[in-house]
Amino acid sequence: MADAYDLIVIGGGPGGYVAAIRATQLGLKTALVEREHLGGICLNWGCIPTKALLRSSEINHLLHTLDAYGFAADNPRYDFAKVIKRSRQVASQLSGGVKHLLKKNKVTVIDGHGKLAGPQTVAVEKDGKKVADLKAPHIILATGARARVLPGIEPDGETIWTYKEAMVPKAMPKSLLVIGSGAIGIEFASFYANMGAKVTVVEVLDRVLPVEDEEISAFAHKAFTKQGMTIMTGAKVQGVKKNGKLARVTVEDSKGKVQDVEVEVVISAVGIVGNVEGIGLEGTKVKVDRTHVVTDGYGRTGEPGVYAIGDLTGPPWLAHKASHEGVVCVEAIAGKNDVHPIDPTTIPGCTYCRPQVASVGLTEAAAKAKGHQVRVGRFPFIGNGKAIALGEPEGLVKTVFDAKTGELLGAHMVGAEVTEMIQGYAIARTAELTEAELMHTVFPHPTLSEMMHESVLDAYGRVIHI
Secondary structure, three states, X not given: OOEEOOEEEEOOOOOHHHHHHHHHHOOOOEEEEEOOOOOHHHHHHXXXXXXXXXXXXXXXXXXXXXXHHOOXXXXXXXXXHXXXXXXXXXXXXXXXXXXXXHHHOOOEEEEOEEEEOOOOEEEEEEOOEEEXXXXXXXXXXXXXXXXXXXXXXOOOOOOEEOHHHHHXXXXXXXXXXXXXXXXXXXXXXXXXXXXOOEEEEEEOOOOOOOOOOHHHHHHHHHHHXXXXXXXXXXXXXXXXXXXOOEEEEEEEOOOOOEEEEEEOEEEEOOOEEEOOOOOOOOOXXXXXXXXXXXXXXXXXXXXXOEEEOHHHOOOOOOHHHHHHHHHHHHHHHOOOOOOOOOOHHXXXXXXXXXXXXXXXXXXXXXXXXXXXXXXXXXXXXXXXXXXXXXXXXXXXXXXXXXXXXXXXXXXXXEEOOHHHHHHHHHHHHHOOOEHHHHHHOOOOOOOOOHHHHHHHHHHOOOOOOO
């Protein structure tokens, strides 16, 4: 006899576990099936432990720039094993926290691999043995995604790494090459460069951080180069050969010139593939497009009673988007009246390199491509007292408005702590604020957030401090 629930969630990452908790809050009897780690990739092997690593690398950078602040420290050094250990402890603490939250909210957690096994049915297995048969009228797929593997550059855990190996290395590499300059690639490049490694980044597109606004990408590129990174854009990795303990990477640059780069380690960060295999999609009406499940704004698939959220579905592939999708999906299932579908242009994106990058909404180019007449405002960090006092005077805040309506179309930032500031513009996008409300908002002084205000003023010819 199958165990009966109102809702079954397959996958316990930031989408799945949040959906399960919200469902029980709404009175739905809920089961969560997870085969590996509660909290998913983000918490255990991605967003959170990488932030712990990046914090360590920031401290290393500060220790080597103490003179600017009037301090001296003899022979600053680090214990790399301890740096890695701290990152794992942070992940472990939060994973335990998720376990506690699920228990507190009376979610039934089932350890195993869940898959669709007919209408309203989920079969759970562990190590090839049956664990349970579950029944529910609503099933949410939240199985996430994995790193894309390039043919001929398959990770071996020694010289060719994915994000997983890059997070728990046995020793600090002296040199490495990162393939891909999206958020994951650039964060690892930034971490290892700030820990003292010689870093090369190869990006097939014409600029780093290609989803960001062009101006922000250019600013970040310049900053990375100044820090000593070698950045190759419009370049292709043709192959990787082992040469003793080193990897010889053959790279074709933007002009067609081929060269070999020898490094200790290669990190492959070329995107993700949705985990659509082995979850029982065969014979259902669930549509898959390029390894990702197609859904509407409420997480509904083509199969009645089956929903999908998070990295299993379309972009942007972000933990906070997954969590919000989970809430929206569950509230729609529960029949709440005020549920709004997901609008990707209200979802902020953050990259925690040095300098940090953050954005929400449309880039200037995307806004123009959609037919908007735009007004663009900019404000540099060098014009802000707090940034100068912090010793972080390099950065830029850029805002894009619709010239006719004053709608905030997009906001883009690069510089210190911009990942903490972008929420202000995210609120403005969600609340459909215009330049008028943003201009009339009084920002505290001295803060970095004042630059957000000044950028808005600049778009309308009213900037004060430049």
